[in-house]
Amino acid sequence: MTVQQLDMDDSNSELCALICERIAASPQRRITFAKYMDLALYHPQHGYYNSDRPSIGKQGDFITSSHWGADFAEVLADQFVEMWELLDRPFNFAIVEMGAGRGNFAENVLQYLQRQYPDLFQILEYIIIEVSPVLQAEQRQVLADIKCVKWCNWDEIINNSIVGCFFSNELVDALPVHQFILEQGQVREIYVAAEIPKNEQEEIKFVEVVGEVSTPKIAEYFDLVSIDLSASVYGDGYRSEVNLVALDWMSTVAQKLQRGYLLTIDYGYPAHRYYNPRRSEGTLQCYYHHRYHNNPYINVGRQDLTAHVNFTALERQGELCGLDVVGFTQQALFLMALGLGDRLASLSTNDAEVLDVATFLRRREALHQLIDPMGLGGFGVLVQSKGLREEEKVHEAKLSRRESLKGFTVP
Numbered sequence: 295m296t297v298q299q300l301d302m303d304d305s306n307s308e309l310c311a312l313i314c315e316r317i318a319a320s321p322q323r324r325i326t327f328a329k330y331m332d333l334a335l336y337h338p339q340h341g342y343y344n345s346d347r348p349s350i351g352k353q354g355d356f357i358t359s360s361h362w363g364a365d366f367a368e369v370l371a372d373q374f375v376e377m378w379e380l381l382d383r384p385f386n387f388a389i390v391e392m393g394a395g396r397g398n399f400a401e402n403v404l405q406y407l408q409r410q411y412p413d414l415f416q417i418l419e420y421i422i423i424e425v426s427p428v429l430q431a432e433q434r435q436v437l438a439d440i441k442c443v444k445w446c447n448w449d450e451i452i453n454n455s456i457v458g459c460f461f462s463n464e465l466v467d468a469l470p471v472h473q474f475i476l477e478q479g480q481v482r483e484i485y486v487a488a489e490i491p492k493n494e495q496e497e498i499k500f501v502e503v504v505g506e507v508s509t510p511k512i513a514e515y516f517d518l519v520s521i522d523l524s525a526s527v528y529g530d531g532y533r534s535e536v537n538l539v540a541l542d543w544m545s546t547v548a549q550k551l552q553r554g555y556l557l558t559i560d561y562g563y564p565a566h567r568y569y570n571p572r573r574s575e576g577t578l579q580c581y582y583h584h585r586y587h588n589n590p591y592i593n594v595g596r597q598d599l600t601a602h603v604n605f606t607a608l609e610r611q612g613e614l615c616g617l618d619v620v621g622f623t624q625q626a627l628f629l630m631a632l633g634l635g636d637r638l639a640s641l642s643t644n645d646a647e648v649l650d651v652a653t654f655l656r657r658r659e660a661l662h663q664l665i666d667p668m669g670l671g672g673f674g675v676l677v678q679s680k681g682l683r684e685e686e687k688v689h690e691a692k693l694s695r696r697e698s699l700k701g702f703t704v705p
């Protein structure tokens with residue numbers, strides 16, 4: 295199958311050449327789509343997240359909740375404080391942020407805790423795990439004055455050592471996914487190959503080829519999430535993605551967490567909606583200058599590639615690794631339960647008088663963006679826990695399963 299090229303292509307030619315070399319050196323001259331996505335996003339010199347142009351924010355390709363002012367971080371900081379209290383105020387509490395982007399979330403959380411909860415701020419360790427050297431450098435600049443922050447890779451965190459909360463916003467959607475297609479009732483994998491240019495003027499062209507699955511883990515994944523792709527509702531040509539890296543990530547977090555929580559925010563669905571037979575083209579999307587399309591073979595290294603998150607897979611894999619589900623809800627409800635509604639109300643009543651009109655409108659727009667059900671407000675929020683002591687479990691049992699943390703109470 296040849297992928298149609300769009301008119302405009304802003305690919306990084308060095309990256310294309312590198313991917314081409316990798317393809318040429320691979321068996322059958324093809325790489326999995328997951329490998330392609332990994333190189334396109336995270337190649338240490340030329341990958342999208344290591345380019346010199348900002349990827350996230352108004353000047354970049356997409357805006358995350360962390361870029362709509364400080365409110366998102368501040369209400370989540372209130373949730374971290376409740377977690378700290380439920381864990382009995384341990385002196386070694388850590389927040390581990392995975393995939394910290396440009397560092398705004400960490401900065402806003404830490405400034406808020408310093409102002410409002412100095413007793414937690416005093417003992418807090420804020421650990422960042424960040425794969426992109428360029429973004430890590432930016433985070434180090436933004437957070438240079440805050441002493442409790444450190445950067446680690448997974449190997450530097452001892453197993454069973456973290457008491458606190460692992461947190462990520464829009465990390466899991468950025469992990470490389472395998473792509474598959476159904477052919478005559480069989481699950482087949484989509485690989486990426488390259489058409490060698492016939493002369494110097496021609497560009498490298500990436501093409502898709504279909505073959506046998508690269509790993510038995512793909513079949514195991516569908517068992518894990520109870521999806522039967524051999525059911526007659528799935529027609530030939532149905533294609534979608536499988537995020538195996540997310541399962542490994544979940545196992546690693548569970549391994550490192552001794553006692554506390556994992557809070558994951560991202561766009562996605564439970565498995566039955568993700569693999570709805572009508573969603574026959576999957577969820578892969580490319581972001582380029584605040585526009586999205588579905589051709590991952592143009593603008594290589596200059597556009598973001600993402601796939602929605604299968605929250606059932608995160609829940610089930612977590613359970614296998616000893617993580618209990620505390621609750622799953624939508625970002626709008628979670629933030630409202632944590633006080634975003636009060637912030638909106640006080641903006642209309644009090645602050646309107648002290649803010650100039652432009653600042654007032656900007657802040658109101660930001661708060662609305664965070665809870666817009668068609669946008670960020672519709673994101674999923676999953677909280678899992680490990681090693682909660684008996685009295686905390688009693689606290690959970692007393693309230694319903696969904697109400698064990700403030701974020702899961704009815705706003």
Ligand SMILES: C[S@@+](CC[C@H](N)C(=O)[O-])C[C@H]1O[C@@H](n2cnc3c(N)ncnc32)[C@H](O)[C@@H]1O
Binds near residue numbers: 358423
């Ligand atoms: C879509 S951005 C979200 C950034 C930030 N959380 C925010 O809300 O603005 C994804 C982030 O995850 C990072 N990332 C991707 N894969 C990662 C991994 N395996 N480990 C750590 N960070 C990763 C990227 O470099 C980037 O910082």
